[in-house]
Amino acid sequence: MNDTGSGLEARITPDASAAVLELRGLRKAFGEHEVLRGIDLTVHRHEVICVIGASGSGKSTLLKTVNLLEGIDDGEILLQGTDIADPRIDVDATRARIGVVFQQFNLFPHMSVLDNVTLASRQVHGVGRASAEENARRLLERIGLADFAGAYPDRLSGGQQQRVAIVRAIASDPELLLLDEVTSALDPQLVGEVLDLVTELKRQGSTILMTTHEMHFARNVADRIVFLHQGEVVEQGAPADVLDAPEHPALVEFLSRVHA
Amino acid sequence: MTVPAGAGTPVAAPAPSQIELERRLYRRQRGRRSIVVSVASTVVVIAVVYFGVVNTPGWAAVQQSFFDPQTAIDSFPSILEGLWLNVRILFFSAIGVAVFGTLLAVVRGLRNPVFFPLRMLATGYTDLFRGLPLIIVLYLVGYGIPGLGVFPRLPAEVWGTIAIVLTYSSYIAEVLRAGMEAVHPSQRLAARSLGLSHAKTLRLVVLPQAIRKVTPALMNDFVSMQKDVGLVSILGAVDAVRSAQIAQAETYNFTPYFVAGLLFVVISLPLIRVTDAIARRQQRREQIGGTV
Numbered sequence: 008m009n010d011t012g013s014g015l016e017a018r019i020t021p022d023a024s025a026a027v028l029e030l031r032g033l034r035k036a037f038g039e040h041e042v043l044r045g046i047d048l049t050v051h052r053h054e055v056i057c058v059i060g061a062s063g064s065g066k067s068t069l070l071k072t073v074n075l076l077e078g079i080d081d082g083e084i085l086l087q088g089t090d091i092a093d094p095r096i097d098v099d100a101t102r103a104r105i106g107v108v109f110q111q112f113n114l115f116p117h118m119s120v121l122d123n124v125t126l127a128s129r130q131v132h133g134v135g136r137a138s139a140e141e142n143a144r145r146l147l148e149r150i151g152l153a154d155f156a157g158a159y160p161d162r163l164s165g166g167q168q169q170r171v172a173i174v175r176a177i178a179s180d181p182e183l184l185l186l187d188e189v190t191s192a193l194d195p196q197l198v199g200e201v202l203d204l205v206t207e208l209k210r211q212g213s214t215i216l217m218t219t220h221e222m223h224f225a226r227n228v229a230d231r232i233v234f235l236h237q238g239e240v241v242e243q244g245a246p247a248d249v250l251d252a253p254e255h256p257a258l259v260e261f262l263s264r265v266h267a
Numbered sequence: 268m269t270v271p272a273g274a275g276t277p278v279a280a281p282a283p284s285q286i287e288l289e290r291r292l293y294r295r296q297r298g299r300r301s302i303v304v305s306v307a308s309t310v311v312v313i314a315v316v317y318f319g320v321v322n323t324p325g326w327a328a329v330q331q332s333f334f335d336p337q338t339a340i341d342s343f344p345s346i347l348e349g350l351w352l353n354v355r356i357l358f359f360s361a362i363g364v365a366v367f368g369t370l371l372a373v374v375r376g377l378r379n380p381v382f383f384p385l386r387m388l389a390t391g392y393t394d395l396f397r398g399l400p401l402i403i404v405l406y407l408v409g410y411g412i413p414g415l416g417v418f419p420r421l422p423a424e425v426w427g428t429i430a431i432v433l434t435y436s437s438y439i440a441e442v443l444r445a446g447m448e449a450v451h452p453s454q455r456l457a458a459r460s461l462g463l464s465h466a467k468t469l470r471l472v473v474l475p476q477a478i479r480k481v482t483p484a485l486m487n488d489f490v491s492m493q494k495d496v497g498l499v500s501i502l503g504a505v506d507a508v509r510s511a512q513i514a515q516a517e518t519y520n521f522t523p524y525f526v527a528g529l530l531f532v533v534i535s536l537p538l539i540r541v542t543d544a545i546a547r548r549q550q551r552r553e554q555i556g557g558t559v
Contacts, residue, residue, distance in 0.1 A: 074460055076456060076459065076460060099459075099462050099463070099464050100462065101462075102459060102460055102461070102462045103461070103462025104462075105460075107457075107460040107461075109453065109456070109457065111453060113453045113454060113456065113457035114457075115454065115457070115458075115472055115476075116476065117475050117476050117479065126461065126463075126471065127461040127462055127463070130463060130467055130471065131461060131462040131463060131467075132462075159552055175461070176461075
């Protein structure tokens with residue numbers, strides 16, 4: 008991420024002239040079931056987009072296709088202008104440019120926190136152990152977990168594990184960060200610490216595409232909210248417009264349920 | 268931020284309540300009683316077996332031909348020398364099995380259709396060698412392959428080692444494959460999403476976790492291999508078993524076999540204990556949980 012130091016500088020705003028990710032007519036079906044039915048979506052640099060929608064609306068599949076963890080049936084996925092859905096692309100190198108955080112943290116239980124965070128730097132990006140660890144310790148320091156560098160993930164609470172997972176994803180400065188329901192597996196009192204970290208990343212200028220059920224967070228932090236319904240983007244816009252003045256009946260119904 | 272377990276300044280515990288003191292007393296009494304019962308029952312069982320065996324009509328003759336102290340002392344040096352060969356065979360077999368077994372397990376786990384023939388080959392291999400008795404493999408490799416006349420003359424123990432590696436690799440491959448399948452797919456997903464290649468994901472994420480999951484089964488096979496190393500004697504290699512056989516032929520006394528057997532047990536013990544300790548330590552480090 009852009010390390011901009013202290014927290015008092017002006018807010019970094021989305022750069023509408025630079026698209027980090029552009030999805031064009033993205034389609035994906037599992038057997039007969041069409042999960043994504045022609046998604047068009049652009050994520051600009053420094054932009055935070057929250058994808059909302061009911062279970063089964065295709066949110067998680069959307070993020071998986073962007074990271075090439077799931078193949079697509081049609082369409083284009085442009086990362087900085089290059090179509091990464093092209094089978095001739097180097098999949099591992101592409102994934103290394105995108106950070107992903109999962110609902111279930113998925114830290115490696117047989118490695119210390121420090122090794123978890125430095126693994127990709129050392130094994131994929133060819134950074135030496137010393138400098139990878141220095142960078143990791145700095146990041147852990149910033150989220151208040153420096154004391155846990157040598158600990159194994161199981162010693163950590165869910166919220167701490169998820170924050171380590173986020174640090175692991177950003178340790179090698181990805182161009183894009185994908186967060187898939189990162190607070191859904193957490194106890195309510197642990198949700199805040201993870202969302203605070205995401206807010207901090209936005210403040211530093213990260214480009215984030217995330218799915219979430221935390222409407223309050225989406226309202227405060229997202230630059231744009233995208234509502235996914237039956238595999239299609241049916242409504243998108245600034246948080247206030249989408250959440251306070253929904254137009255599509257499916258969105259109206261969805262919001263009435265999550266606000267209840 | 269949440270407070271980690273064990274953090275914070277220790278606070279002096281308040282004096283236990285009357286009810287807790289009574290519970291502790293009860294637990295202590297129960298503990299003492301179970302120790303007394305287990306010691307007593309062990310002594311009784313050993314006594315019954317001992318007197319039962321000693322009072323059999325043929326005991327004097329059996330003791331003479333299987334547990335003769337003088338024969339044991341006389342045959343000990345040559346058996347110990349033979350055992351050193353077993354240890355060396357075991358060492359190289361273990362390395363060979365680790366490499367070949369892992370390779371087989373990885374090949375069997377390949378999902379890409381391109382590798383179908385390789386996968387079939389590995390599957391056929393494990394099926395064949397798990398079904399084939401080791402003694403037959405030893406004969407085929409030890410007498411058959413040199414008979415082809417294309418290899419230089421090699422000592423019997425080398426062919427024996429090769430036969431053991433061939434057989435045990437198929438067992439180990441299956442154990443490892445089960446372990447790899449037991450690693451949750453989300454671990455592969457996380458590794459691949461970081462940009463790790465398939466090979467690095469296997470080596471750094473899947474295999475280390477798989478091996479931890481199947482350590483008891485691996486150790487079981489290792490101990491089993493350790494004693495099967497004694498079978499190389501049938502090829503003429505002078506190991507502990509063969510030395511015992513030679514000593515037996517000289518004295519018409521079976522005590523050397525007993526000595527060799529005892530030595531095999533003795534060398535397997537430290538390893539078993541060490542593995543138990545390693546497994547316990549790993550569990551403590553990576554898993555927090557109750558005792559249930």
